[in-house]
Amino acid sequence: MGEPVKVGMIGCGKVSVQYTTTLANLPGLVLYAVADLDPARALAAATETGARSLGVDDLIDACDLVVNLTIPAAHTEVALRAIAAGKDVYGEKPLAATLDEAKTIIAKGAGVKLGCAPDTVLGTGFQTARHHLDAGLIGRPAAAVATMVTGGPEPWHPDPDFYYRPGGGPLLDMGPYYVTALVALLGPVVSVIGASSRARSERVIGSGHRQGERLPVTTDTHVTGVLTHASGALSTLIMSFDGATSRAPNIEVHGELGTMIVPDPNRFDGDVLVHRVGGTWETLPVAAGYRDTGRGIGVYDLVTAPRPRASGEVALHVLDVMESLLRSAATGRAETVESTCERPEPVPLQSLV
Structure with a gap:
């Protein structure tokens, strides 16, 4: 895979702990930066993981792949900002708050890799x-x-x-x-x-x-x-x-x-x-399946599989x-x-x- 893929995580709520635990054990990926609307929560996640705490725009610029763990109402905005910067995106479910928004993400994201939870089906x-x-x-x-x-x-x-x-x-x-x-x-x-x-x-x-x-x-x-x-x-x-x-x-x-x-x-x-x-x-x-894994294995599959699952x-x-x-x-x-x-x-x- 060459140089590790720099992963930026936007949203440091409860589910993010499961993602950071999984990402820490995935070859070829490194959690490079985190961001959150609450700066204190982002700083705490950065301290825990060794990642950088950045603003959303700086994180998107610095990373290769954005993990979107924001609330569903913000999924589309964050995904489209990352896509506009040419970055691959993996998001928590649902892909968007509405089907029309999801269609926009798919249409705009034709030139990047797009993934979305749940990835439990990969276990x-x-x-x-x-x-x-x-x-x-x-x-x-x-x-x-x-x-x-x-x-x-x-x-x-x-x-x-x-x-x-x-x-x-x-x-x-x-x-x-x-x-x-x-x-x-x-x-x-x-x-x-x-x-x-x-x-x-x-x-x-x-x-x-x-x-x-x-x-x-x-x-x-x-x-x-x-x-x-x-x-x-x-x-x-x-x-x-x-x-x-x-x-x-x-x-x-x-x-x-x-x-x-x-x-x-x-x-x-x-x-x-x-x-x-x-x-x-x-x-x-x-x-069959990925052994002993958890939420976030879909990020690895997005990066490595010929056709992400x-x-x-x-x-x-x-x-x-x-x-x-x-x-x-x-x-x-x-x-x-x-x-x-x-x-x-x-x-x-x-x-x-």
């Missing part, structure tokens, strides 16, 4: 499932079910307002992990039909300086739907802040020869289980699927998903640490 848990699915272990996939049910973030999050406003909700918050996994397993989605609801008109903050404060709920908190993939497979998606938990697998794939349970798509590891017709449940051996193209398609599902829930009609993407290439089993 051994998901990639092992993908490997055995591609090998035909359960035959041709016919359907999948993806389930995420929680009581919502307000018991532990001190400022959960965003989750209960338009632009939040369980689908746009956690859906990127599940929809990205379904696309990587079964290919792009061509149409969706959905429904949604909200169980409560307000929520109560359970911790922190605002404990006991009541929040109005102005977006739906339970979203469900069916995704039709170009392959013909159907995925059922359930995303909810209106329950307590679920014993359903995070993702279950049904094929003509068996059923496979895919690990939590918000994690990089986990067991893959299969039940073949006439058999019993088996745990499959780890067979956690790409801007995939992230735009995932956002399109989710927005289409919400439109369908509002109108009661099936929606065509206008965008598409290439199914990402599998990741061979490898260790970078």
